[in-house]
Amino acid sequence: MTTGSPSQLTGYAAAWSIVFVWSFWLIVSRVASDSGLTIYDLTALRYGLASLVALPLCLYYKAWRGLRLIQVAVVSFILGPIYILCVFSGFLYAPAAHGGIFMNGVLPLVSMVFGLILFRAVPGARQLFGAALILVSAVVLAWDGTATTSPDAWKGDLLFFIGALFFSSYVILSEHWKISSIQIIFCGTVVNAVLYLPVWALWLPSGLADAPLQPLLLQAVYQGFVPNLVGLLLIAHASRTIGNGNTSSILAAVPGGGGLLGALILGESLSLLSILALVLLTVGLLISVRRRRPLPA
Template sequence: MTAFGASLGWKREQWIGLACALVTVLIWSGFILVSRLGAKGSLSPFDISALRFGVSGLVMLPFLLRSGTGGLRLWQVAALGVTAGLGYALLAYSGFHFAPAAHAAVFMPGMLPFFTAALAWGVLGERWTRARFLGLAVVGVGIALLAADELVRTGGATWRGDLLFLGASLLWAAYGLLARQWRVGPLQATAVIGVFCLVTYWPPYLLSGQSGLLAAPLSEVLLQGIYQGFLAVVVALITYTRALQTLGPALTTTITSLTPALAALSAVPLLGESLSAVSVAGVMVVTLGVLVSVVRLSR
């Protein structure tokens, strides 16, 4: 590993960033599987969102009370909270009711590097390097294989879920650029997003009278609450934002595009969802594209 690191010319912080990106991949893959499982259970997308925001907000509230918003203005807090919090979660959880886990893996983390690159080019004026283009091109071929195979097998019946997943991915890409542009630290970002979602979502959720939390099995509530609220928000937001700081959006989002491959493979034994030869080929191509990007973008 030392020889490989030396050949890349990486520093300790970059290795930490890579580790954080890979931890994010693992958590995001689990998020897709747990969310799909939740869609098959008794909880609605609004119930799962309530658990996500309630747990993460309460966990991060002491940190926010101690450190404040870190100089962020209210509109900046709202922008981070809507992109990585309310908007992302509601679109994603709703999508799982219309489309399988493999579609979520393809259209959310799979499309993330492309949305990030497009926003960085259109909003920030960043240019595409040859290394970045090559990595995205290879990943794009793999994502296209996965998407085409899934759409053919489902006959396009899942288009509502697919559009919701694409919207969630676009919002997450916007969050990544905002966090990078405003130099928001991992803990600070997690705290302001968690508490913002807690105070803006729970009051109308309770007033609606549509909560299904008390009627759901305790095991289901605990699974969704711990995974969605703690792992998928608190831990994953910290690791993802740390990776953004050290590796930059381009390399970070390319690495996290490994999520479709891992989630699609895991969905076979865990959720009983099938995976064709074309999908397997797509998984392999995506993995190759990420490896190409890690080596070339880091030089």
């Protein structure tokens, strides 16, 4: 991959930075149940705390300007509670490594399918071969995880895959609509906070009052600020400067990072078959990287 211009360099730097951010987020989310917080609490932290920072910025920059109502609705829905609750629910069934595999590892494959359906972007032979390797490795990992880790691991894998569908849609639309970072934060954080927090406070089960302080602070900082602010800014910048194909492929390095951190921090182990499938997945990701001109910054 050529990284000649400054905008391309910062785009690749942003994409690789989010690899570490997402890998560690997998670990933090996997241990969230030990804090006593419910998945609804984690979602509330994600929107509520981030909106404390996002709301003044959105008001100052008038983030809604230039956005059509349908764009606000679509982006807010894609980054909304259904997506987040699916992901958090997945960690109740499957290891942290599977979160990286089935959310980030399949992103190039999902992006190709969406690009073909929505924009008639036909992938080349190289991308198709890489996608085939990704698909085979994902199937093997799902089967092996169910056989060796937990009989319910497939439920988590399915929930993670649904999350990948949402996330890939976000990456594609942020590029296609040329939505700015502050507009993404407005839709993904402020709009969802306004819609979700009253529902959570009035009707959804919560363990917030009884959660130990240290785990609560960890979840508050990482769920509240890292994904919805730092993550969205980095991904939006990378998607605009190096394109959604390269962004998705680099982000798909997260499976390896998640597997390594899961083994080092949580003591999770992968069978030899899963390790081989993870290697195959990585090869498929490298093959599927598309060389393309960046979008105007």
